[in-house]
Amino acid sequence: MHYLIVLSLFRFLGRSKVSLGMAVLGVAIATGSIVSVHLISVRVGEQLDGLVPGPLHSYSHFLYPADDDMNVQKYAQLRRAWRSGEQPLLTDLTPVIDERVRIEEAWVRVIGVDLIGLRNADWLDDEVQPPDAGKKEVPQLGGDFTWNGVWVDKSLAGLTSQPINGLLNLPPGVLVTDISRAQSLLGWPAGRLSYLAAKFSTPSGQFTAMMDQLVPGFSAGLPDVFDPTLRDWRVVPLDEAHPGTGFGKSILFNVSALAILSLVVAWFLIYQVASSWLRRLAFLFDRLHTLGVPAQAGSFYYLFLLGVIGFIAALIGLALGAWGSQWLLGVRVDGAPAALDIWVVGKAFVCAVGVALVSGVSCWVRQYGGVTHIGFVLFWGAIGLLVVLGVAGTVFSQTGLMGGFLGIGAVAVLGVVSIAPGLRWIQRRLRWFGSDGVSGISLIGFREVFWFPRDLSIALAGLVLAIGTAIGIGLMVESFRYDFERFLDQRLAYNLNIEGSVQGSDTALRDSLAILDREPDVQFVSMYYEGVGRFRGAPFELRATSFTEFELSRYGVGSEFNLTRSILVNEQFARQHQLVVGSVIEIQSQTSEIVGVVKGFGDTQGRVLIDVAHPIMPANLPLASVGVVTASGSEVAAELQQALPSLSVTNAQALRQVALQTFDQTFVITSVLTTIAMVVAGVGLYVGVTSLRLNRRGSTTLLRSLGIKRLENLWIDLHRSLVMGLVSMVFALPVGILFGWMLCTIVNPRAFGWSITMFMSVPALIYPCLWGLLAAILAGVIRLGSAEEGAVGLSQEYAGVR
C-alpha cells in the first residue's frame, strides 16, 4: 500500500513540474546562500583567530589586579584560592607577560608564557618554516624544543639579536617566549608579570562555542551573560582585550543574519506551493481515508513529499553554496574557501528540509485545523512577544547585537502581518471612489490584488521583506559612505602620507623629515607617533601628534583646551568604557579630560589621541607615519621614494580612492545576499500570481466568453503586477526605512562601536523599489506553459473550488 501511495505522490510531482521546480529552486537558492556565507565565514573566522596570538587563544578572560601591580605573589595567591575550590567555573589560569619593547629598531610585542606548561599546546603546531627563515640557528620544533626559546611571526624573521627557534602564525610583530626571557627582554625584575590568562567554562559559554561552529560569529551577537567577578581583580573578556576578533565576528554575525533572510523569503515561497498542493491532494487523502487509510497518514505522506523537496533543495543548495563561496571569495576574501564539513552539510539539510516541513505543517494546520481560539491566541501572542522583545532589544543596549536584530525581526514581522489587513483596508476604501475615466480592464487588474488578499499576501510578504531589507541596507551603506567620505575629506587634509614597514620604520621616517625640511614647497609636516596603552585593563592604541590648529581641524574639534590635560578618543573607546565628551579619566596616574569623541571608521579597537606635550606620552614612542602638505606632492613623493625605498609614500587622493574601493568591496557580499533574497521573492511572487490566476479561473472563463483578447488579458496581468509592485513598495518603504535606522543607530554602534548619521538617500530608496516593481511585473506577465490550458504547474489545484 505504502509503495502505491508513494508512487502516486511521485506521479503527482511529475505532473506538477513547474511548481516543483519553483519550490526546489527557491529553497535551493536560499540554502545555497546560507552555505556560501558559512563557508566564507569559516575562512574569515580562521583569519580572525590569527589576530589573537596562539598562546592566548584558548583563554576566555584576562585578569588584572585592581592596583595595576601584577606580580608572581598575586598569581600564586589566586592560584591557591582557585585550587582550594573557590571559583569552580575557572578551569585554567596562567601568568602572561604582554608588553611592547624595541628590538633592533622594531617595536615588538613580547608575549611571555609558561612554555613548559603549554608544551603540547595546539598553537605550537601552527609552525610555518620557510627555508630562508631566521638568520641564526633555527632548529625545528618537536624534538629540539627549548623551554626558553623564541618564536616570532614572519615579519620578525630578520631579527638577529635573538635565537629564533621557529616561525609561527602570529599577528605581525609578535614574539613569543618564556616568561623569564620576556622579563629579561623588557628589563623587568623576575617577579613582575603583565596579567593572568584565565579560562572560565560555563554552560552558556559551551553553548555559544557550539553555536559558533554552526553559525560562525554567533557569539558576537549575544550580550555577555557571564560576567565573572574576582575580588581585587579586574576581569576583561577576550573580545575586549583583542577587539579585532570581536569586530570581525560582528561582521560574520551580520552577514549570517542577512543570509537567513533568503531562507525566510523561501519559506513564503514553499508555503504557497505546499498550500496549493494540499488543496489538490486533499481529494486523494479523502479517498484514501475512505478506503481505510488512517487520516493522520495523509499528513505523513504530505510531509514526506515536502521533505523530499527539502532534501533535493539541500543537495542543490550545497553545490550552489560551494560554488557561490568560491566566487565570492574570489571577489572579496583571499584564500581558498573552506571545505564542506559535517556542520555545513547538516546545516544545509536542517535549513532546507526544515523550511519545507515547517511550511507543510503550517499549511496542514491551516487547512484541517482551522483557526481555533487557542491557535489565534498563540499566533498573536507570539507576535506580541516578539514585538516586546524587539522593542526591549532596541532600547536596551545591554542586549547586544542580538537585541538589535530582534528589533529588526520585530519590524519585519509587523510589516508582514500588516499586509493582509492592509489590503483589506484599502479594498474597503476603494469602494468609496468612483471609476470614471478608468477602463474596465484596468479596474479588474487593479482591484484583484485587494480583493483576494489571502492569495497574494504571503507572496507579497516575501517581496516586501526583500525590498525592505534592500532599502534598509542601501540606506545604511549610503549613509555610511556619506559619513566615510566626509571622514576621509577631514582626515586626509594633507597631500602625502608616509609610512614605514614593521621593522626599522622609525629611523627611515626620521630620515624623511630631514628630506622634507630641505624641500621649499613643503608647507606643513605632521608627525604621528604610535604605541599601545591600557585603560581599565583593556588595551588601546595610543597616537600622539602636535595638536596644531590644522591637526585639530582634521578631527573636527576646537583648540580651546589644555594640551597637557586633554585627550581625544575614538567612538570605540568611548563606547567600550561608557565615556562622553567631558568625562575625566585617569591613564598612567595622569588625569585627563576627554575633549572630543572622534569617528574611527575601520578602527578595530579603542584609540586615544594626545598632544606630544601630554605627560602620558612615552619618551620612546616610535614615529609611525608622517603627513605632508605640499604644493608639489608628486615630486616630493618621488624624491622620498628614491631616497628611502623602505617607506611607503601615498598620495592622499590615491589613499582616498583605495579606501573607498575597499569600502565598496566590503559590501559586495551584502549586495549579493540582498539580490538573492530579491530573486527568491520574485519566484515566490510568481507562484503567488499563478495561484491567483488559477484561483480566478471562473472569472477568466467569463472574460473569454465576453471576448477578451490575449493582449487585453496581458494588460490585466500588467495592471495587477503594477499594483502588486506598488503595494509592495508602500509596505516595504516604512519597513526599509526602519531597518535602515536600526542598522545605522543600533546595530552598527553595537557591532563595531561607531555610529552612522542616517542619510535619506533617494537612490537607496528608489532602486530596491524599482527592482521590486520589475520582479512583480515579470512575475505577473510571464506565463510558463499555455495559459489557455492552464498548464502552469498548479493548473488543477483550484478546479471546482469556485
Add this chain to the structure above:
Amino acid sequence: MLAQFDLQVERGEALVITGPSGSGKSTLLNILAGTVEVDTGSIEFNPDDDLQTWHELSMAQRTQVRRSHIGYVHQFFNLIPTLTVAENVRLVLELNRRRLDAGEFADIAADLLQRCGISHRRDAFPEQLSGGEQQRTAVARALAHRPALILADEPTGNLDRRNAEQVADLLFEACRAFQTTLVVATHSEEVAARADRVLNLPGLQE
C-alpha cells in the same frame, strides 16, 4: 455527442435547448460561441449580413466576433467580482470600442439597468447582490452592446421561481425588442414554454 447534428436559428428567433445532464447543451452553446472547436462540420454565423464561418477564423478573429456580436449569460460566475454592477455593464461597451464619452457610457448603462430593474444597485459589487440581482445584471451586460446573438446557459438554474421569471422575461423581451437571436440551454419547462422553438437533445445512449 452532437453527431449528425444540423441546426439553423433565424434572426430574432428564441430557441431553447433542453435535455438531460451530459446531453451536450452547454457544449453546443460553447461551440456556437466559438470557444470549443468541432471535430467535423462547420458553424456559420451571419450577423449584420456578414457571414462568418468559425473554423475559417483564427482564435483572435473568433474572439473579436464574439465580443462584437454575442452576449453570454452563465449560470455561475456571471459577473466580474471586482467590478460594480455599472462597471460590469460598461466593460462590454468598452470592449467594443464604442466611441462614447463617460457620460454616454453612463446613460446606456443606466438605461439598461433601469430596464433590468437593477439601477438602485448600480454601485454595488457582485458579492453584495442577491442571486436574482446578479443574473439581471448579467442580462443587462449581455444586452449592452446590442449583440446579434445571446447565449444563455442555465440562466435561471440557480434562482427561485420569482427571480427566474424576471430573468426569463428580460431575455425574451429583449429578444423581441431588439430582434436578437436567443439560444437558451435549460432544464426549466417554464423557460422552454416561452421559446419560439425547443430543441431537445437526447441523452447518451446506453
